[in-house]
Amino acid sequence: EMDTMREMEMYRKEYVGNVSHELKTPLFSIQGYVETLIDGGVEDLTIRDKYLERIDKSVERLLTIVKDLDMINQYEAGELNLKITNFDINLLIKEIIEMLEYEANQKNASVKLQTSNNQSLVHADKQRIAQVLINLISNAIYYSNREKAQITITTSVLRNKVFIEVKDNGMGIKPEILPRIFERFYRVEASRSRREGGSGLGLAIVKHILEAHNQNIFVESIYLEGAKFSFMLDKAVNIS
Ligand code: ADP
DSSP states (O other): OHHHHHHHHHHHHHHHHHHHHHHHHHHHHHHHHHHHHTTTGGHHHHHHHHHHHHHHHHHHHHHHHHHHHHHHHHTTTTTOOOOEEEHHHHHHHHHHHHHHHHHHHHEEEEEEEEEEEEEEHHHEHHHHHHHHHHHHHHHHHHOOOOOSEEEEEEEEEEESSSEEEEEEESOOOOOOGGGGGTSSOOOOOOOGOOOOOOOOHHHHHHHHHHHHTOOOOOOEETTTTTTEEEEEEEBBOOOO
């Protein structure tokens, strides 16, 4: 018992350390730009506009981290009240693909939905599942790392579940770190390579949302070849 307490304390310290590190990076860059502007940079219009834009980006990054932290806290406190309805997961996936089109174009990535049913009704919290899909698909786009990035989202209807898979042909994940990627703030590479828009909490949030639905998230990957994330949702029961 003493061991678990010590372990929890270590984990807590590591967590707080990670949070402050994540916040420090954008804060220091904001500080640097503001100081340069104060020291006369504001007179030069090109510098002024460029730095203001960078400050704006860093502020946005801070907001993303704080919002994700907030979400994680809610999930961990068990304050997650699901709003369960029946909806078409294929339609939701199509909407999210459209929403992420700009990011995908920038990475030259093609994102496609593959399904044998034109409608796949699930029984779940639509907004939270949208969050799951956004996190998985934007990771797939970001970590695509090749010229012909292909991201395929597959849905298949089983007896009483719908199976959803997000597959990419990107950089993949080393087998020894696969079990750790769902931890809060776990980073594979040095902090420099952390995704600009990412908070390091994306997959932790995915895991929480699916656990609240009594489902697991699965991952398979071949390093340097790609990654595949999958989960199931309850199929909507027909009331006809
Ligand atoms: P972030 O992307 O902000 O770092 P996440 O929790 O979304 O945080 O992901 C954790 C880590 O898992 C990432 O830093 C990345 O190393 C790895 N990862 C996630 N998705 C993929 C993917 N599709 N391909 C390769 N690596 C991935």
